[in-house]
Amino acid sequence: MVTVEFLGPIGRDNMEVEADSLEMLSKILSKDEEIAKWLPKCAVAVNDTMVSDKNMKLKDGDKVSILPPVCGG
Amino acid sequence: MVTVEFLGPIGRDNMEVEADSLEMLSKILSKDEEIAKWLPKCAVAVNDTMVSDKNMKLKDGDKVSILPPVCGG
Amino acid sequence: MELYNGHLPVEEILNRWLSEEMDSNFGAFIPFVGIIREEGGIEALSFDIYEPILQKWFNQWQTKANDMGAKLRMAHSIGDVPVHTSSYISAVMSPKRKVALRLINDFVEDFKANAPIWKYDVIDGKRVYAEDRSTPMDGAGILA
């Protein structure tokens, strides 16, 4: 079970999801119409570290953060 | 008669010189051994405006400033 | 790295940073002050920050700067920041000017592209995500 948190403007509560890879998580999240719209422009962090490897495995207790387009300053 | 002033580190007093062009002024100043050493690295202004035209004419009362290599800041 | 609720106390921050660094033998000190512009009818901008990743991002940059004999500082606002006040100050310091001049540009540009901070326009008290001015971070779309 991993925890998915949606940061910034997405405005959705955390979700607990059964997924052992980013790929599986992608399939699950894409089923939610609203979230699916955000995914193409969102970066991802696992346990507060930015990730870029699609094939990354996930383990129980991992936290996955979804980061929308940013604009600091 | 033009006035020649030597700025920054050159350390020479102003000179009054009979010259009606930069070219003529160059010949006169080059006779002074110490000043001749400075000329290759010095820029020139006439009446406080930087000049770059060697053939520039000079008229009575003009002020010519000799500017050594700079280092502001 | 310093985070503040509301607009930044610019003078206090700059004066403190300066006085702490005057004796560090840096020859160049370049701050960048971001000021909220009055446009599009906004009364303020508002910011969400995800601090854990911002801190990591900043630490990586500090290491990069230290490798060049330079040093970085940064302050940012959380929440609402009225127009004509400041929400962001960063500064670079280095022995010689060229490193600092290049670093301030690279640091601010990467900040814009990759700092986990989300900007909202505040219009009639309502927060509106400034998506048109926001940039997908490196690696965006990995779950698409």
Place this chain on the structure above:
Amino acid sequence: MELYNGHLPVEEILNRWLSEEMDSNFGAFIPFVGIIREEGGIEALSFDIYEPILQKWFNQWQTKANDMGAKLRMAHSIGDVPVHTSSYISAVMSPKRKVALRLINDFVEDFKANAPIWKYDVIDGKRVYAEDRSTPMDGAGILA
């Protein structure tokens, strides 16, 4: 453009420039502070300035900046400036950051190359022209 005898009152200058510009709707304010480094056994640096040509040089830059919707400010010391104090502050302000980031670089580099200011190391109270660090201005050698 402001000239001072001795080292610059950095905080007073920066605070004044900032407070005068906070309401000008500039989004980016980038100062460059030059600090005297302790090296080569100097106790200070010393500066000669030829003001008439410096003012013209600055005015040309101000016009160039205004054409880009930006604005410039500058302060410099005349005479002796002890180590770990400041002899030079310039600042650029513009609505958007990119113009300011490019302008501060170009302005400082051209300042170094063409501002009629001569630098001396002060060692045991004696002024020694810093020729090794000085740059012939554009057009140098015209009378050679």
